[in-house]
Amino acid sequence: MTNPLRLAAAVLMLGLFAVPAFAAGKSAPAKGDPVIARVNGEDIHRSDFVLELQQLGPQAENIPPQMLYPEVLQKMIATKLAATEGYKDRLQDTKQVRALMKDAENQIVAQAYVRKEVEPKLTDAAIKSRYDELVKKFKPQEEVRARHILFTGPNAEQEAKDAIKKLKAGADFAKLAEQESKDSGSAKNGGDLGYFTREAMVKPFADAAFDMSVGEISDKPIKTEFGWHVIKVEDKRKSSPPALKDVHDQIANQLGQQMTNALIEKLQAHAKVEKFNIDGSPMKTADEKAK
DSSP: OOOHHHHHHHHHHHHHSSSSOOOSSOOOOOTTOOEEEEETTEEEEHHHHHHHHHHHOGGGTTSOHHHHHHHHHHHHHHHHHHHHHHHHTTGGGSHHHHHHHHHHHHHHHHHHHHHHHHGGGOOHHHHHHHHHHHHHHOOOOEEEEEEEEEEOSTTHHHHHHHHHHHHHTTOOHHHHHHHHOSOHHHHTTTTEEEEEEGGGSOHHHHHHHHHSOTTOBOSSOEEETTEEEEEEEEEEEEOOOOOHHHHHHHHHHHHHHHHHHHHHHHHHHTSOOOOBOTTSOBOOOHHHHHO
């Protein structure tokens, strides 16, 4: 069951840690803050675009800003046009809009408060300490790096056997994979699947690959739910923990989430919180429900 406290904290985190910088408010445009659009004489600056990106949350953090720019800019222009007309109609004074504006203000202030409390504690030293804890718990696993050629269809098994004959006769595995493999994802890389653990692959494939020696090519096709495979083992190694720089942001997000949860729990512990059912009737406590 979802913990509502953690859910609330997660909602806060969407605005807090989705982007590297948090803007508490918009200051006067600086020299390095050019105008990116003008709507009926009113300027839209690059800083407005940055603020808009922050509102998109985690779903946008892995997309280059230049790819988002045209659509986000058009959205900002459309918002400016519609808002101008809305202000003319005095919609900002209606009960419904005032309630929405107050709710938005509450969320922004909550985000600003949580960031003010959490961000100073989210130091490089704290992240490094958490990384060191994870490294101590890390258990190396056997990994194999392999290439494969996948054959599918009614003649797949025979085609795989024919490929093995070509390879035994000296054909280059990577080139043959590019030409014949039905796994388009790995075929363009010469069938290279990179390093993987036993659990990462379906059992027949993993059993075959881990039983083979480095440099060995399977002497018979391996059948899985995907088709018939010809396998070549390129290397074997023990897995190692990722470098701190590769997981820094991930650890920062996790640590920030935990700090946010702790902060909300502390606030709730010192607050009087009353909950009611959707019909307004008193909500029973866990102890009352157990009776």
